[in-house]
Amino acid sequence: MQKRDFPVSQVRRYLEPGPIVLVSSHWQGERNIMTLGWHTILEFTPSLVGLMISAGNHSFELIRQSRECVINLPTTALTDTVVRIGNTTGAEVDKFAEFGLTPETASTVSAPLIAECHASFECRLHEDALVDSYNFFIFEVLKAHVAPSPRHPETLHYTGDGVFMVSGKIISRRALFRPGML
Template identity: 85%
Template structure:
């Protein structure tokens, strides 16, 4: 298990930096003194201010009802140091095990929500439910990120991007085309 990285406050309006590239995330929750964690790859940024993120949390997940009741969660960004942990979390259910204990992860109290942060992740985004209009029909939750904690190094963490079938793409090189952007597009 990697040592938990020290994290700094990060502007919530800028979290697209971490979520827009499409990484697998670990969503942590708490309801009635039980915690849980799920893996999730179906997420999208929806707005800068307020900082909105849409998450598809299938009703078959133990986390679905916990998050629906608590109306908050934490979106945590794992790196490749946690690859086997990510797979393990995605292939077990919180109905049967305590995932923090089983996977030797550290639950840290969040500042603004009831769900815990996962200390071993590169970043953690505290989220409050913003709109549940599409939860019934699609299991689609719109959250507002109300607090962001990010490790300042490495600048570009090695993230996992799921393709299905047990196969992941790992984030690769970084290229800038900043000089070709109109200033208002940056």
């Protein structure tokens, strides 16, 4: 396979960590939703997830002050809504009302779940040492809510330039894994 030079500023097209999520937050009576693609799993037990949230985003201070959020997993059915949420600011509009999304009460945090999403993960801040330097929050997932089907929903993966890739077909290699490595 022959390769060619590629702009380093665009490597995200190949290295985006996972599906686009909608992060909901709540602080002092104000709630918001933001579209986010910069996240990564950091640990399995406890379940730790890192989120890079721009300080310029309205959700940044809500999350920083409340020290919690809900990571909601939309499917491709919400593609246009995901983009529109990312193009608006919660400082000017209630995104739940504007986009017809249903807030649901969480079990362990004050941020709402989004009913229309396939999964919702209630999170509390675990570590904030990298927030001032990199806007990087480390959350512990305290409670997970997942629809029973489909088991592998179609999710969105952003590649830049306004283009999304949809999660592809499932390829199982379970038989090749050692039991402790699953």
